[in-house]
Amino acid sequence: MRKSGSLLGIEQLDPDDINRVLRLARRMHGGRPRPLLRNRRIALLFYEPSTRTRVSFEFAAKALGAITTLVHATASSIEKGETLVDTGLTLRATGADAIVIRHPSSGAPHLLARHVDIPVINAGDGLHEHPTQALLDAYTILRHKKQLRGLHVAIVGDIYHSRVARSNIHLLGKSGAHVVLCGPPGLLPEVAAGLAPNVRITRHIEEALRAADVVMVLRVQKERLAGLPLHMDEYVAGYQVTPERLLLARRDAILMHPGPMIRGAEISGDLADAPASVITEQVANGVCVRMAVLLTALGAAR
């Protein structure tokens, strides 16, 4: 992570930065962590609803002895019209040592980081990035696979609207995995292939899944479609990940989903419960990865 300690996206990280966080996460996993962040104040600034990200950041911070406070857009001065920059300065003035921000506008964490002199951690910004999700996904993959380099990873679904997809494409691409993106043109523009090295696009799910080591499924974000016509039955016919389609992947392939998951839409009803699924494990791994992120951001990583 950069000098300021902020984690704004995976795009700015190099593979060494990523590996350092993942190694640290491994050390945090399972055991009883020392209170390395005792009495440090971490503000969780959430402009969007969130379950797993918010809870796991909060558990991670508290496990390390930090004090957290949740600032939610609808229950704070934000609702009265305070700007993001002013809210950030207020949090800084009250003694926050770091700000974790979730925001519907792409780039909001960058704006905040330019105006406060404490680490800003991106917990998801608009359609842009969700770096801690990509880190916990990489962590989860590495629990099952020896290394990222050379892995075949299929990412299927609504890639255009997905900050998880962008962060994962950056992380996997720069780590040497082969990434295949699959979705209909409206949810997966051709330019997506240029986001990172080692990325290609296919419109055929069979081609995407064939010999895959990892299959990541993404939700169709109906709330963000903004007039884009999408027929769900056509989507299901063309792109739903089903047990039959998953047979095309390698026998030891793992199935991932960042949640929230809509059973029967992007993924067939019971597939999430199949042996290949590591979906619950992803959620569980969120805590130790976010502990590692907080320690790194606050300069307490050793």
Next chain:
Amino acid sequence: MTPKDKSRSASLAIKGGRVIDPVNKIDAEMDLLLREGRVAEVAARNKLRGSADQTFNARGLIVAPGFIDLHVHLREPGQSYKETIATGTAAAAAGGFATVCCMPNTAPVADNAEIIAWITDPARGAVVTVFPIAAATVGSQGERLTDFRALQRAGAVAVTDDGRPILNDDIMRQALATAAQLGIPVVQHAEDTRLTAGCSINEGPTSFRLGLRGMSDSAEAAVVERDTALARSANAHLHVAHVSTAAALKSIRRARRNNLNVTCEVTPHHFTLIDENVGGYDTRFKMNPPLRSAADREALIVALGDGTIDAIASDHAPHARYEKEVEFDRAAFGVTGLETALALAITRLHRENHLQLMRMVELFTAGPARALNLRGRGNLSRGAPADVTIFDPAKRWTFDASKSLSRSRNTPFDGWQLTGKAVATIVGGRFAYRAD
């Protein structure tokens, strides 16, 4: 209206400079005599017949007709926290502009003769000539035409709903037909806003990378295509504001080939920057139309050279800091540009892309005068208004936004090293700006 000033020098000789006057096909070392607000004489070095009270030594400098900026936002009435007519025109003069045309998206909208008269009132303190462009529909709501005749009589030189493009075919047809009867152009900000809701940047690899919704080039080109078809049937003059895409240029070229009265302008930021320059969500690079692709920029530079584009216009759009220091998708569109337009043209077009100075001067003078029918302006013919821009094409300088004469600072060019600078701007025979 030309500012009246008691201190106006009765006569001024500008000697020793290189006069470039595209209309009269002059590019030579000549002397110029201004008298009583008019160009009195242009003669070979030391051959002026008349004498002057005052002499300006222009040795090593270029002497051109006063520059004209067809597209500025002066923000008055109603938004003087962004800019005033006095501060905006001071910035214009410092940038070499002797004339500016101001847009009607003020508060209230400049849609009636009283507001047009208020804008041109000398009490506003303009230091360059201001020609208002009036709203084409009441409140720029796109529903009912304004009274074009009354607006023209009050001093408006064109009509537009800039920023709120006229999408309704029938309203646009009526606007073109009515304007044609009066001999004024309809200026259109070409953007199909039905396709660009929530968009804050050009559509392409950069918008995908940043996760920002992108405006397609077809949202611009489709409106230009429709407007040129309507202009043809109404036999009207269409002026396309700040064209930014290769696709729209294609439509404009086709219209020109068919001898339609279609003119257009391009901004310095569009021929200088591309969407990638937005970098890490820097709102100083957010404007509408957005910065486009490298291929679009290349097409604009070609079109500036081959005559497809008539004018360089700044689209000077001042905003307060708090309107820009917000999330990228919520930030106001627009950049200031009056003080950097000439230097960017010299640096990017003349020096880097070898555009002839004669052609560059035309894009700031005769071109815009023709595009908005500003008769008698944009040349140094005898009897023309004594508007003169004197600039140093080789002066190297660094733009410091904190020293801008504009009330706002929202420029992407702060700290840029540029070449070429206005040395003096003369409006109606008197100095509106003079470098130290």
